[in-house]
Amino acid sequence: MSFINYASREINCKIVYYGPGLCGKTTNLQYIFNKTAEEAKGKMISLATETERTLFFDFLPLALGEIRGFKVRFHLYTVPGQVFYDASRKLILKGVDGLVFVADSQDERLDANIESMENLQDNLEEQGMKLEELPFVMQYNKMDLPNLTPTEELSKLLNPRKVPEFTASAVTGDGVFETLKAVAKLILIDLKKGAGS
Amino acid sequence: MLGPQSTFVMYDEEFKRINFLIEKLLRESNSKVIFLVDKNGQLIAATGETEHLDTTSLASLTAGNIAATGGLAKLIGEKEFSILFHEGEKDNLHISIIGTRVILVIIFDQRSSLGLVRLRVKKASNELAAIFDELAKKAESETKPGQGESPFAEITDDDIDNLFS
Ligand SMILES: Nc1nc2c(ncn2[C@@H]2O[C@H](COP(=O)(O)OP(=O)(O)OP(=O)(O)O)[C@@H](O)[C@H]2O)c(=O)[nH]1
Numbered sequence: 001m002s003f004i005n006y007a008s009r010e011i012n013c014k015i016v017y018y019g020p021g022l023c024g025k026t027t028n029l030q031y032i033f034n035k036t037a038e039e040a041k042g043k044m045i046s047l048a049t050e051t052e053r054t055l056f057f058d059f060l061p062l063a064l065g066e067i068r069g070f071k072v073r074f075h076l077y078t079v080p081g082q083v084f085y086d087a088s089r090k091l092i093l094k095g096v097d098g099l100v101f102v103a104d105s106q107d108e109r110l111d112a113n114i115e116s117m118e119n120l121q122d123n124l125e126e127q128g129m130k131l132e133e134l135p136f137v138m139q140y141n142k143m144d145l146p147n148l149t150p151t152e153e154l155s156k157l158l159n160p161r162k163v164p165e166f167t168a169s170a171v172t173g174d175g176v177f178e179t180l181k182a183v184a185k186l187i188l189i190d191l192k193k194g195a196g197s
Numbered sequence: 198m199l200g201p202q203s204t205f206v207m208y209d210e211e212f213k214r215i216n217f218l219i220e221k222l223l224r225e226s227n228s229k230v231i232f233l234v235d236k237n238g239q240l241i242a243a244t245g246e247t248e249h250l251d252t253t254s255l256a257s258l259t260a261g262n263i264a265a266t267g268g269l270a271k272l273i274g275e276k277e278f279s280i281l282f283h284e285g286e287k288d289n290l291h292i293s294i295i296g297t298r299v300i301l302v303i304i305f306d307q308r309s310s311l312g313l314v315r316l317r318v319k320k321a322s323n324e325l326a327a328i329f330d331e332l333a334k335k336a337e338s339e340t341k342p343g344q345g346e347s348p349f350a351e352i353t354d355d356d357i358d359n360l361f362s
């Protein structure tokens with residue numbers, strides 16, 4: 001649910017990074033944080049365990065610029081990917097305007113990806129939302145590693161509707177901004193259509 | 198009423214009235230900072246000694262806090278905990294829910310007291326809730342299809358691309 005403030009001429013949108021544990025959601029946000037100019041970003045908040053696993057969420061506010069005199073802000077969140085944090089994932093999904101699914105392309109994580117995708121759909125449905133109706137992009141992460149499931153196969157299994165998809169390596173930053181830009185664009189197009197209201 | 202996907206819209210007139218009310222609440226409760234956040238973590242308004250505060254982070258964490266305690270409430274069969282209070286060494290945090298989707302946060306120190314804050318919040322809450330109700334109705338009537346009033350109706354691909362350049 002975006003927030004349009006005519007008084008301060010701002011628009012805020014919420015983007016959520018979803019995906020199985022250790023797929024690289026937090027790493028995506030860290031890369032974006034590191035590469036974004038000081039004046040365009042706020043503090044990054046990570047509520048994490050001692051071992052740097054996301055416990056509740058990561059949060060990164062970005063103010064990229066203006067459109068038609070309105071300051072456009074994106075609030076980026078990650079969910080905790082570990083299976084047993086499902087209650088927290090549901091909370092983070094509330095009011096989402098756009099979604100990025102980060103898949104872990106390593107062979108041994110194939111089942112975890114599929115499970116996480118089903119979990120996403122269930123959790124959205126529970127709140128009266130549908131993945132098909134939301135701005136949504138796919139990212140196939142960890143492309144720098146060996147033992148990958150071929151991207152075409154990942155795409156067939158995880159992205160039957162062929163939403164915009166990107167290969168990435170969040171540690172090096174490959175594909176990270178392409179992914180963000182794609183989902184941001186879909187959100188703004190959605191606003192334009194007035195579908196968000 | 199408002200579905201989960203409805204856009205939250207704020208207009209000049211209501212924004213002024215909201216700010217007027219929280220400034221009054223700030224004075225009458227002797228508190229340091231007051232801010233309003235929507236349940237998704239977006240800052241709506243803030244007043245008081247906010248210069249050294251990271252209000253964006255505060256907003257997001259407050260919403261996370263309310264979301265988490267709301268989840269706890271459901272687990273024990275409560276609808277919601279309508280007031281949260283965190284006591285610090287110097288500053289205290291009073292968090293309450295206004296209507297269904299707005300969170301009121303008050304930071305106060307020894308110049309005030311929990312009793313006073315509670316008392317003032319009670320009255321202000323009703324007034325604020327009324328404004329947010331009006332806002333919801335207004336937003337709903339103004340976003341009916343066919344009324345292309347949205348400033349985003351004319352966004353071009355170039356506008357969007359420029360954001361990332
Ligand atoms: N080689 C490689 N490692 C990566 C990549 N992306 C993330 N990692 C590593 O994978 C590990 C987990 O990354 P995180 O970003 O913390 O994963 P997450 O999805 O946030 O995990 P949860 O918080 O548990 O849901 C870290 O050690 C990262 O450095 C990548 O593209 N390539």
Ligand SMILES: [Mg+2]
Nearest residue numbers: 025026053054
């Ligand atoms: Mg994480």
